[in-house]
Amino acid sequence: MEVALIGYTSDPELAIATAARVSSSSTTAPELLRKLTRDQVDSLIKQLISRGHLSPFEHASFTFAISGISRVTSHQLVRHRLASYTQQSQRYVSLKKLNYVIPATISVNPEIESKYHEAVRNAHQLYLNMLDADIPAEDARYVLPQAMETNLVMTMNARELMHACSLRLCLKAQWEIVQLFQAIKGEVERVAPRIGAELKPKCYQLGYCDEAESCGIFPTKEEIEVKVR
Amino acid sequence: MEVALIGYTSDPELAIATAARVSSSSTTAPELLRKLTRDQVDSLIKQLISRGHLSPFEHASFTFAISGISRVTSHQLVRHRLASYTQQSQRYVSLKKLNYVIPATISVNPEIESKYHEAVRNAHQLYLNMLDADIPAEDARYVLPQAMETNLVMTMNARELMHACSLRLCLKAQWEIVQLFQAIKGEVERVAPRIGAELKPKCYQLGYCDEAESCGIFPTKEEIEVKVR
Amino acid sequence: MEVALIGYTSDPELAIATAARVSSSSTTAPELLRKLTRDQVDSLIKQLISRGHLSPFEHASFTFAISGISRVTSHQLVRHRLASYTQQSQRYVSLKKLNYVIPATISVNPEIESKYHEAVRNAHQLYLNMLDADIPAEDARYVLPQAMETNLVMTMNARELMHACSLRLCLKAQWEIVQLFQAIKGEVERVAPRIGAELKPKCYQLGYCDEAESCGIFPTKEEIEVKVR
Amino acid sequence: MEVALIGYTSDPELAIATAARVSSSSTTAPELLRKLTRDQVDSLIKQLISRGHLSPFEHASFTFAISGISRVTSHQLVRHRLASYTQQSQRYVSLKKLNYVIPATISVNPEIESKYHEAVRNAHQLYLNMLDADIPAEDARYVLPQAMETNLVMTMNARELMHACSLRLCLKAQWEIVQLFQAIKGEVERVAPRIGAELKPKCYQLGYCDEAESCGIFPTKEEIEVKVR
Numbered sequence: 001m002e003v004a005l006i007g008y009t010s011d012p013e014l015a016i017a018t019a020a021r022v023s024s025s026s027t028t029a030p031e032l033l034r035k036l037t038r039d040q041v042d043s044l045i046k047q048l049i050s051r052g053h054l055s056p057f058e059h060a061s062f063t064f065a066i067s068g069i070s071r072v073t074s075h076q077l078v079r080h081r082l083a084s085y086t087q088q089s090q091r092y093v094s095l096k097k098l099n100y101v102i103p104a105t106i107s108v109n110p111e112i113e114s115k116y117h118e119a120v121r122n123a124h125q126l127y128l129n130m131l132d133a134d135i136p137a138e139d140a141r142y143v144l145p146q147a148m149e150t151n152l153v154m155t156m157n158a159r160e161l162m163h164a165c166s167l168r169l170c171l172k173a174q175w176e177i178v179q180l181f182q183a184i185k186g187e188v189e190r191v192a193p194r195i196g197a198e199l200k201p202k203c204y205q206l207g208y209c210d211e212a213e214s215c216g217i218f219p220t221k222e223e224i225e226v227k228v229r
Numbered sequence: 230m231e232v233a234l235i236g237y238t239s240d241p242e243l244a245i246a247t248a249a250r251v252s253s254s255s256t257t258a259p260e261l262l263r264k265l266t267r268d269q270v271d272s273l274i275k276q277l278i279s280r281g282h283l284s285p286f287e288h289a290s291f292t293f294a295i296s297g298i299s300r301v302t303s304h305q306l307v308r309h310r311l312a313s314y315t316q317q318s319q320r321y322v323s324l325k326k327l328n329y330v331i332p333a334t335i336s337v338n339p340e341i342e343s344k345y346h347e348a349v350r351n352a353h354q355l356y357l358n359m360l361d362a363d364i365p366a367e368d369a370r371y372v373l374p375q376a377m378e379t380n381l382v383m384t385m386n387a388r389e390l391m392h393a394c395s396l397r398l399c400l401k402a403q404w405e406i407v408q409l410f411q412a413i414k415g416e417v418e419r420v421a422p423r424i425g426a427e428l429k430p431k432c433y434q435l436g437y438c439d440e441a442e443s444c445g446i447f448p449t450k451e452e453i454e455v456k457v458r
Numbered sequence: 459m460e461v462a463l464i465g466y467t468s469d470p471e472l473a474i475a476t477a478a479r480v481s482s483s484s485t486t487a488p489e490l491l492r493k494l495t496r497d498q499v500d501s502l503i504k505q506l507i508s509r510g511h512l513s514p515f516e517h518a519s520f521t522f523a524i525s526g527i528s529r530v531t532s533h534q535l536v537r538h539r540l541a542s543y544t545q546q547s548q549r550y551v552s553l554k555k556l557n558y559v560i561p562a563t564i565s566v567n568p569e570i571e572s573k574y575h576e577a578v579r580n581a582h583q584l585y586l587n588m589l590d591a592d593i594p595a596e597d598a599r600y601v602l603p604q605a606m607e608t609n610l611v612m613t614m615n616a617r618e619l620m621h622a623c624s625l626r627l628c629l630k631a632q633w634e635i636v637q638l639f640q641a642i643k644g645e646v647e648r649v650a651p652r653i654g655a656e657l658k659p660k661c662y663q664l665g666y667c668d669e670a671e672s673c674g675i676f677p678t679k680e681e682i683e684v685k686v687r
Numbered sequence: 688m689e690v691a692l693i694g695y696t697s698d699p700e701l702a703i704a705t706a707a708r709v710s711s712s713s714t715t716a717p718e719l720l721r722k723l724t725r726d727q728v729d730s731l732i733k734q735l736i737s738r739g740h741l742s743p744f745e746h747a748s749f750t751f752a753i754s755g756i757s758r759v760t761s762h763q764l765v766r767h768r769l770a771s772y773t774q775q776s777q778r779y780v781s782l783k784k785l786n787y788v789i790p791a792t793i794s795v796n797p798e799i800e801s802k803y804h805e806a807v808r809n810a811h812q813l814y815l816n817m818l819d820a821d822i823p824a825e826d827a828r829y830v831l832p833q834a835m836e837t838n839l840v841m842t843m844n845a846r847e848l849m850h851a852c853s854l855r856l857c858l859k860a861q862w863e864i865v866q867l868f869q870a871i872k873g874e875v876e877r878v879a880p881r882i883g884a885e886l887k888p889k890c891y892q893l894g895y896c897d898e899a900e901s902c903g904i905f906p907t908k909e910e911i912e913v914k915v916r
Contacts, residue, residue: 004717007702007746015694015750019773019840022752026780028838029752030691050679052660052668058771059694059842061748063702065709065716072319072371075300081310084745084844086706090301091403093713103368112362119355119372126348133341138403139332142301143348147371151715153706155746157771157842174320174367202510206664207679210510221665224682233488236473236517244465244521248544248611251523255551257609258523259462281889281897287542288465288613290519292473294480294487313516313615315477322484380486382477384517386542386613431739435893436908439739450737450894453911530777530829533758539768548759549861561826570820577813577830584806591799596861597790600759601806605829632778632825 001101001176003183004065005191012060012158012192017041020048020056045194049205057159060195064184067151070101073176074150082160087152091138094131098124099149101176120145158195161188166202171215230330230405232412233294234420241289241387241421246270249277249285274423278434286388289424291417295409296380299330302405303379311389316381320367323360327353328378330405349374387424390417395431400444459559459634461641462523463649470518470616470650475499478506478514503652507663515617518653522642525609528559531634532608540618545610549596552589556582557607559634578603616653619646624660629673688755688788688863690870692878699747699845699879704728707735707743732881736892744846747882751871754838757788760863761837769847774839778825781818785811786836788863807832845882848875853889858902 009015018032021044025032036044048056069077078085100120107113123143130140156164161184167173168181181199189196203209203218214220238244247261250273254261265273277285298306307314329349336342352372359369385393390413396402397410410428418425432438432447443449467473476490479502483490494502506514527535536543558578565571581601588598614622619642625631626639639657647654661667661676672678696702705719708731712719723731735743756764765772787807794800810830817827843851848871854860855868868886876883890896890905901907 002715002717006705006716006720007696007698009694009748009750010697011694015840018693018752019750022838022840023773023776024779026775026782026784026838028689028754029693029840030689030754033693033752050668051670055771056773056840059750059773059840061696061842061844063696063706063746065705065720067715067717070371071300071304071375075304075307078304078308079314084742085308086710086743086746088713089710092711095713097713101371103364103371105364105368106359106371109362109364112359112364115355115358116372119352123348123352123374126344129344130335130341133338135332135334135338135341139334142299142330142332142335142376143345143374145352145372145374146300151709151713153702153709153716153743153746155748155844157748207666207682210508212509224665231486231488235476235487235491236467236469238465238519238521239468240465244611247464247523248521251609251611252544252547253550255546255553255555255609257460257525258464258611259460259525262464262523279897280899284542285544285611288521288544288611290467290613290615292467292477292517294476294491296486296488313513315481315514315517317484318481321482324484326484380480380484382473382480382487382514382517384519384615386519436911437894439737441738453894528829529758529762529833533762533765536762537765537772543766559829561822561829563822563826564817564829567820567822570817570822573813573816574830577810581806581810581832584802587802588793588799591796593790593792593796593799597792600757600788600790600793600834601803601832603810603830603832604758 001068001179001183002066003180003187005062005187006065006153007063008191009060013041013045013194015059016048016056016158017044019059020044020053042194049198054159054162057162057195058157060158060192061155062158062161062188063153063155064187065151065153066180068099068149069180070147070176071150072101072146073174073180074152076174076177077154077180080156080160080164082156084155085152088150090141094137095127095141095144095148100145100147101149102147103175120147162198165199166205169199170201170203170211172211230297230408230412231295232409232416234291234416235294235382236292237420238289242270242274242423244288245277245285245387246273248288249273249282271423278427283388283391286391286424287386289387289421290384291387291390292382292384293413293416294380294382297328297378298409299376299405300379301330301375302403302409303381305403305406306383306409309385309389309393311385313384314381317379319370323366324356324370324373324377329374329376330378331376332404349376391427394428395434398428399430399432399440401440459526459637459641460524461638461645463520463645464523464611465521466649467518470520471499471503471652473517474506474514474616475502477517478502478511500652507656512617512620515620515653516615518616518650519613520616520619520646521611521613522645523609523611524638526557526607527638528605528634529608530559530604531632531638532610534632534635535612535638538614538618538622541612541614543610543612546608548599552595553585553599553602553606558603558605559607560605561633578605619653620656623657624663627657628659628661628669630669688866688870689753690867690874691752692749692874693752693840694750695878696747700728700732700881702746703735703743703845704731706746707731707740729881736885741846741849744849744882745844747845747879748842749845749848749875750840750842751874752838752840753867755786755836756867757834757863758837759788759833760861760867761839763861763864764841764867767843767847767851770841770843772839772841775837777828781824782814782828782831782835787832787834788836789834790862807834849885852886853892856886857888857890857898859898
């Protein structure tokens with residue numbers, strides 16, 4: 001898996017802070033852009049988070065090149081609808097080279113692991129044979145395993161990144177998509193550390209875990225309620 | 230593949246026509262609901278279509294139970310973001326029974342067909358073996374072919390249905406998703422014939438084909454422009 | 459202000475429960491529709507809420523005729539983007555009749571109240587004079603006060619209704635939009651009591667108040683955190 | 688009215704072209720970013736437009752500071768739902784200074800013009816008196832005319848900008864929102880001329896006018912159909 005930030009709103013934290021101030025002042029945005037200090041930007045962002053005023057975070061957008069994730073994970077990923085995706089087509093691109101993902105629970109079991117590799121290779125070989133027999137790539141791909149790698153470009157704004165990370169950085173999420181969003185978080189942190197710091201599992205925002213069982217970082221909602229009363 | 234309409238806005242065409250009239254009159258919606266005749270509803274819908282005023286069509290919503298489509302097709306389907314999906318999970322549901330799709334270009338070739346069935350069966354058998362070896366379903370599924378069937382519930386409003394059909398009923402679209410939207414169109418026609426009639430490839434609305442090559446129903450944009458001058 | 463539910467997904471709670479079950483079972487939706495009992499529907503909905511699994515609530519859609527709200531409130535309302543609106547046009551409809559809203563803080567002050575009525579009437583009279591002088595309605599309306607009433611049709615699904623109510627039923631929200639969503643909640647309760655019951659301020663879901671100051675129903679997040687430690 | 692581009696995706700045209708190529712090649716985005724020449728970017732963008740493949744345009748985002756537009760126009764503007772807005776609040780900001788818009792059809796008529804200024808000034812004076820009488824700003828504003836100016840920050844991606852301009856640069860659109868989108872187009876042209884060139888009324892993309900009457904630039908759909916046959 002490889003994740004690279006290939007484009008983003010210039011000075012994303014300033015854009016967010018400026019927008020936030022426009023809503024509560026009679027100063028226009030160009031003036032605010034000149035006046036806001038780094039400290040004010042930081043403290044505005046902290047305030048927005050703590051009050052749950054997340055809409056200004058939509059003014060900062062991030063575009064990622066994602067390669068080498070499985071179709072298992074891309075199918076989950078594109079369920080986040082408040083984002084933009086352009087994905088490698090299996091209709092128009094013939095996957096001559098075999099690249100695929102293997103889960104750790106499989107690779108620790110040597111006997112099963114070798115059967116897994118064999119099954120994937122056989123399926124891909126049949127795919128190639130079908131292409132040779134003039135079966136269109138869009139039909140031949142039906143035999144390909146979901147482990148096959150795909151490439152895509154994804155754009156998400158900071159608000160939706162926070163939302164997606166709140167779900168996908170939870171340890172209950174599926175391991176490959178957890179890794180993907182950890183890499184995404186890493187890329188955001190490089191260029192916008194204040195935003196990057198807010199990319200975390202939902203329990204950090206909620207103050208409790210709303211899953212059936214907690215991983216231990218936070219108590220469940222039920223446990224908190226007991227303590228409060 | 231099975232498609233069943235399991236819920237929809239009561240009297241969807243009246244809802245659309247009423248909304249359309251609210252925008253251009255001083256009468257309120259409840260009054261309009263009482264007054265509008267079937268003929269007025271029909272003529273209002275026709276007018277909205279011909280002027281490209283499509284937003285009132287959002288007030289009619291349709292919920293479909295879709296079963297027996299491949300993961301190839303569900304991955305494409307969920308790219309339509311202005312809709313709601315709840316899909317059978319491959320993390321929480323073990324696919325003990327083998328159900329899968331075979332493209333016609335494969336089933337017409339007996340030699341390849343039998344290899345296809347064999348490959349799918351082998352992959353599924355390995356999947357079952359992995360479950361027996363306590364590999365979680367969410368990991369074992371990496372070996373499953375994209376041909377595997379899935380079930381889902383989808384809700385789309387009439388405007389987005391028109392948009393999705395404009396793309397997916399085009400003969401250049403992928404065959405399985407064409408079949409899916411033909412079935413969807415059939416279900417809508419049963420309860421809302423005026424809306425159902427508007428579910429058609431984009432060329433019918435555009436008046437020309439904007440693909441590189443036309444299927445023959447409409448001339449391409451370039452051909453029209455030549456004729457006009 | 460008048461709010462009337464003019465259309466909705468037939469049996470909205472069954473649609474939601476069915477969708478929820480599709481995701482975690484190998485049974486198809488049409489079978490589930492036949493099998494699910496009212497008690498199962500109720501308990502599924504309760505479970506979805508408590509785990510924060512809200513996406514199945516998107517499968518139930520509600521269409522409201524809203525009349526007699528001010529343009530102050532319609533401007534706020536349409537900021538909820540995951541909904542559909544068709545609003546009375548001030549470009550194409552001449553507002554010959556004067557209908558407007560007066561806030562309670564103004565009507566309790568007789569002196570100011572009479573000036574308010576006078577100012578609104580004067581503005582509307584000038585509007586009528588401008589129409590007589592052949593100034594287009596779309597320009598004459600610039601003089602109209604924001605208190606002027608408007609009509610619209612709005613469609614929202616149950617998930618977005620829950621979200622909008624979480625913000626707009628908070629006592630910190632603006633009084634007219636609070637009234638609007640109270641009326642909307644009333645309409646939903648009539649036909650879908652389980653969903654209606656979930657339309658409430660965000661503090662009920664969070665378990666605390668995330669505003670700067672609490673209205674008293676729930677402690678603030680800071681107060682809870684103190685108690686927990 | 689003032690419109691300033693205050694943030695955007697670095698090299699927006701390269702981002703779009705790169706995404707477009709990812710969908711039809713086995714090369715990853717980081718490689719494509721290094722390889723694509725300016726001429727290839729230009730020709731890819733041209734191709735996407737002519738085939739109506741608009742989704743890659745979502746990967747370029749633009750953030751505008753907009754000040755001095757009327758509430759008439761901001762109410763229309765925020766109806767574009769695939770965008771992000773942060774608007775000056777009339778609940779939390781007291782509009783002590785009077786800034787408002789006057790339509791040209793009014794300012795050409797001296798008698799009406801002076802009555803317009805008077806009515807707006809009177810309404811604003813009553814607003815100030817109400818603030819002095821401790822009526823909350825959020826209620827006092829009901830008397831303010833829709834002509835009052837507002838400030839906001841808006842983020843839209845290039846695809847939605849193309850869509851919004853297709854509607855709002857049409858000469859049938861309302862004059863103030865036409866001016867707004869002309870200014871937006873100007874800002875985009877400065878930093879992304881290829882995208883800026885695609886911001887135009889819908890008739891340029893359609894090849895005909897779909898309004899009831901054409902402004903003359905393009906024939907209506909009906910006229911084209913006559914010519915074709």
